[in-house]
Amino acid sequence: MVNAPRRPLASAQEVADYLGVPIKTLYGWKQKGTGPRLMKVGKHLKARWSDVETWLDQQSQDKGAAA
Numbered sequence: 001m002v003n004a005p006r007r008p009l010a011s012a013q014e015v016a017d018y019l020g021v022p023i024k025t026l027y028g029w030k031q032k033g034t035g036p037r038l039m040k041v042g043k044h045l046k047a048r049w050s051d052v053e054t055w056l057d058q059q060s061q062d063k064g065a066a067a
Contacts, residue, residue: 009046012038018052 029035
């Protein structure tokens with residue numbers, strides 16, 4: 001079995017920039033458990049890009065269901 005190369009983890013700032021929200025919003029979402037999954041790596045918050053994309057897809061589905 002051949003493992004595909006992993007993409008580098010995203011910093012919290014990169015995720016905030018990608019989503020177009022202030023970093024404080026991302027931190028608030030983490031506290032509430034409503035934002036994309038973030039993990040501590042040492043003293044830094046990081047995210048897998050796949051988790052960010054999955055969360056973003058879920059937000060689109062949630063909005064469609066509410067309409």
